[in-house]
Amino acid sequence: MxxxxxxxxxxxITPCMLLFGLIYAAPIVxxxxxxxxxxxxxxxxxxxxxxxFAALFRDKDFQIAVKNTLVWVLLQTTVHVSIxxxxxxxxxxxxxGWKVARTxxxxxxxxxxxxxxxxxxxxxxxxxxxxxGLYKLLSISGPVPNLFGNSRYAFVTVTCTWxxxxxxxxxxxxxxxxxxxxxxxxxxxxxxxSPWQTDRHINLPALRGTIGTCVLLASVAMVSQFxxxxxxxxxxxxxxxxxxxxxxxxxxxxxxxxxxxxxxxVVQIILGLGLAxxxxxxxxxxxxxxxxxxxx
Amino acid sequence: xxxxxxxAYAAMAVMALISIAPLAWVFIxxxxxxxxxxxxxxxxxxxxxxxxxxxxxxxxxxxxxFANSVVIVGAGIALTVTLVAMSAYAAARFRFxxxxxxxxxxxxxxxxxxxxxxxPLFALYTALNLFDTKAGLVLVYAAMGxxxxxxxxxGYYATLPLALEESAYIDGAGFFKTFTRIILPMAxxxxxxxxxxxxxxxxxxxxxxxxxxSGNRARTVPIALNYYMSAFANNxxxxxxxxVVTVAPTIVFFxxxxxxxxxxxxxxxxxx
Numbered sequence: 001m002x003x004x005x006x007x008x009x010x011x012x013i014t015p016c017m018l019l020f021g022l023i024y025a026a027p028i029v030x031x032x033x034x035x036x037x038x039x040x041x042x043x044x045x046x047x048x049x050x051x052x053f054a055a056l057f058r059d060k061d062f063q064i065a066v067k068n069t070l071v072w073v074l075l076q077t078t079v080h081v082s083i084x085x086x087x088x089x090x091x092x093x094x095x096x097g098w099k100v101a102r103t104x105x106x107x108x109x110x111x112x113x114x115x116x117x118x119x120x121x122x123x124x125x126x127x128x129x130x131x132x133g134l135y136k137l138l139s140i141s142g143p144v145p146n147l148f149g150n151s152r153y154a155f156v157t158v159t160c161t162w163x164x165x166x167x168x169x170x171x172x173x174x175x176x177x178x179x180x181x182x183x184x185x186x187x188x189x190x191x192x193x194s195p196w197q198t199d200r201h202i203n204l205p206a207l208r209g210t211i212g213t214c215v216l217l218a219s220v221a222m223v224s225q226f227x228x229x230x231x232x233x234x235x236x237x238x239x240x241x242x243x244x245x246x247x248x249x250x251x252x253x254x255x256x257x258x259x260x261x262x263x264x265x266v267v268q269i270i271l272g273l274g275l276a277x278x279x280x281x282x283x284x285x286x287x288x289x290x291x292x293x294x295x296x
Numbered sequence: 297x298x299x300x301x302x303x304a305y306a307a308m309a310v311m312a313l314i315s316i317a318p319l320a321w322v323f324i325x326x327x328x329x330x331x332x333x334x335x336x337x338x339x340x341x342x343x344x345x346x347x348x349x350x351x352x353x354x355x356x357x358x359x360x361x362f363a364n365s366v367v368i369v370g371a372g373i374a375l376t377v378t379l380v381a382m383s384a385y386a387a388a389r390f391r392f393x394x395x396x397x398x399x400x401x402x403x404x405x406x407x408x409x410x411x412x413x414x415x416p417l418f419a420l421y422t423a424l425n426l427f428d429t430k431a432g433l434v435l436v437y438a439a440m441g442x443x444x445x446x447x448x449x450x451g452y453y454a455t456l457p458l459a460l461e462e463s464a465y466i467d468g469a470g471f472f473k474t475f476t477r478i479i480l481p482m483a484x485x486x487x488x489x490x491x492x493x494x495x496x497x498x499x500x501x502x503x504x505x506x507x508x509x510s511g512n513r514a515r516t517v518p519i520a521l522n523y524y525m526s527a528f529a530n531n532x533x534x535x536x537x538x539x540v541v542t543v544a545p546t547i548v549f550f551x552x553x554x555x556x557x558x559x560x561x562x563x564x565x566x567x568x
Contacts, residue, residue: 016383023439027416133337175562224409265412
């Protein structure tokens with residue numbers, strides 16, 4: 001390769017890596033380093049060993065945040081992905097109106113998450129929301145439950161704002177199903193395969209790798225789930241809907257404890273990567289994400 | 297190949313209902329008066345009224361937030377596309393020592409939880425005077441888009457035939473000229489995918505907008521929604537209208553650009 005071409009390659013790569021390094025790579029180094037320091041809004045970082053991590057793991061709220069995060073990962077990687085898969089198998093058979101159904105189903109995934117949060121807050125508001133409407137309609141007496149404000153219901157309510165909205169997975173599955181050779185379906189039809197048998201023996205095996213991808217994406221999304229929780233409950237009431245990102249937010253913005261916040265960040269990174277590694281193992285194939293799988 | 301269609305239609309109907317009903321309810325409520333909203337959740341307005349919209353626009357600079365979002369998201373997309381068009385081309389066509397490292401870095405960063413680097417980024421932004429500026433959000437959004445965009449373009453360049461480039465080099469065209477005259481025109485569909493993907497990711501971005509802005513100067517649409525929650529705390533009929541106004545353009549954009557959005561979302565998920 002000529003020297004001139006080497007220079008061009010460097011010129012093409014460097015700006016991209018500079019921006020990436022400034023915004024991503026450098027902060028990852030800083031976050032790891034300062035996680036081991038005493039560091040607040042008022043004081044510069046001083047090395048403190050594993051103090052922040054020790055404090056975290058003693059903290060009841062932190063344990064709850066980790067537990068809630070893991071429960072959400074579990075629900076999202078199973079129930080959420082399955083719903084998306086089920087819808088894909090239905091829509092793939094192109095029943096009448098499937099395109100409209102796909103469009104409508106995708107709308108909640110396109111709306112800003114912050115808006116989804118507000119809409120559910122309004123919808124379930126105990127003073128004027130639909131729960132009160134239902135109580136009236138069915139003439140149920142007694143106080144209208146505050147679904148976001150009562151720690152008995154908050155976790156389930158928050159979960160319902162995202163668990164069923166799996167259209168993103170549905171379109172990924174549909175795209176993969178679209179690449180299955182049509183001749184296979186024709187052969188199956190000639191052999192008299194039922195729709196269920198077609199799904200079981202053709203579609204599901206064809207989707208194996210894609211299911212792994214969707215499970216991974218669901219896990220990544222839940223480890224960093226923040227917007228809707230922030231808009232609706234801010235992790236409350238109490239710690240009912242507290243997860244790692246909200247815990248980090250509170251540690252940083254309310255406690256102003258930067259060292260501890262960065263320790264939470266490190267735990268969050270390790271948890272996210274650990275779950276990703278586990279999912280890869282479970283699905284057997286080397287698939288890091290929806291974009292890289294063709295290359296890596 | 298028809299399964300019991302009744303079951304399929306039931307599933308489709310339920311999904312459509314839970315997808316559209318909350319939106320429809322918010323929209324209908326936005327046309328009701330304050331007392332109508334309070335008296336019954338399921339009633340239709342006696343007559344549709346737009347007072348809520350008038351007061352939403354009067355009490356919050358909604359158009360300004362839209363303008364902010366358009367500028368920030370637009371500049372962010374332009375920056376990502378430019379940087380990635382170049383770097384992914386170099387990586388897709390040539391062999392150099394740092395390449396495996398770069399690819400591994402991008403692959404891992406796709407798994408990185410966004411919030412984990414909040415504090416270092418906040419410190420960096422304060423030091424560089426980027427806190428609460430449009431430029432600051434542009435840089436974050438552009439950087440966040442790089443890994444995904446890189447892999448989309450890396451894959452896309454790999455599908456382009458080498459022959460045209462080779463003949464350009466034989467004809468004596470230089471590296472840069474070959475890139476701008478031969479490669480970029482062929483890469484347009486890939487770049488369009490990146491634009492759509494980056495748009496859907498950043499138009500709705502909430503967390504960094506929340507952490508790295510503080511006032512109206514750089515407040516984007518998603519953060520405006522957070523602001524409305526307190527701004528309209530005692531005037532929630534206007535809150536309904538503010539939500540509708542904020543959400544409607546996104547939905548219209550999606551319905552019009554549906555094909556491209558779906559292609560963008562699935563790009564790379566399916567080989568080839």
